Amino acid sequence: MVSVDFELRKKVMDAHIGDTLKYCYQCNRCTDVCPxxxxxxxxxxxxxxxMASFLGINLFMGQKDNFGIWGCTVCDTCDEICPQKIELTEIFTVLKNMSIAAGEGPDYYTTQASTIYDAGKAIPSQPAIERRREQLGLPKVEEPDVSEVQKILNVTKLNKILNK
Ligand code: SF4
Ligand code: SF4
Incomplete structure (x- = not known):
């Protein structure tokens, strides 16, 4: 029997576009265009x-395969086609955040987050990149203030999720 996960439903409905989900009439256009x-x-x-988000049916957490939410590439094609102007990707972000908070985020995501935490940016400087930039006459990339980045990420409690 399918049960309603009220906590999941509340989190989704509390998101700033949560209440727009009730206008979804399941036309399937979002799925038709989704690459x-x-x-x-x-x-x-x-x-x-x-549909599951609106009804509070938890198809997302505690699954062996979490591709059901993490498969979304945030290309926004569904947002653009939806006749009810529902910003689907906003809700999918809520689901992804819940997945991360539950410690169920995919490795590629937490590895990338860890790099940002340690280096202050997604792609740390490397001598080869610097040399190439110099050859092309490009200016040096200013290094971020890593402690400032970490301070911000600590507020989001990302450090706890990453065990930092
Ligand atoms: S395109 Fe919009 S209205 Fe149609 S099923 Fe998707 S979310 Fe619902
Ligand atoms: S944003 Fe995600 S769900 Fe929407 S069309 Fe792109 S991949 Fe599919």
Whole structure:
């Protein structure tokens, strides 16, 4: 029997566009245009995610395969096509944040987050990149203040998730 996860429903509905989900009439246009659904129709379905989010049916957490939410590349194609102007990707971000908070985020995501935490940016400077920039006559890239970046990320409690 399918049960309602009220906490999940509350979190989704508390998001700033949460209440727009009630205007979804399941036309399926979002899924029709979704490039991920076209390649992996059995594993990713934005229309289904919107329906489950609105009803509070937890198809997302505690799953062995979390591609059902992390498959979204945030290309925004569904947002643009939705006749009800629902910003689906905003809700998918809420689901992804819940997945991270539950310690279920995919490794590629936490590894990238860890790099940003340690270096203050996603792609740390490397001698080869610096040399190439110099050859091209480009200015040196200013290094970020890592402690400032970490201070901000600590407020979001990312350090706890990353065990930093
Ligand atoms: S395109 Fe919009 S209205 Fe249609 S199913 Fe997707 S979210 Fe619902
Ligand atoms: S934003 Fe995500 S769900 Fe929407 S079309 Fe792109 S990949 Fe699919």
């Amino acid at each position: 991920v659904s076209q390649i992996a129709p059995d594993r990713y379905n934005p229309r289904g995610n919107i």
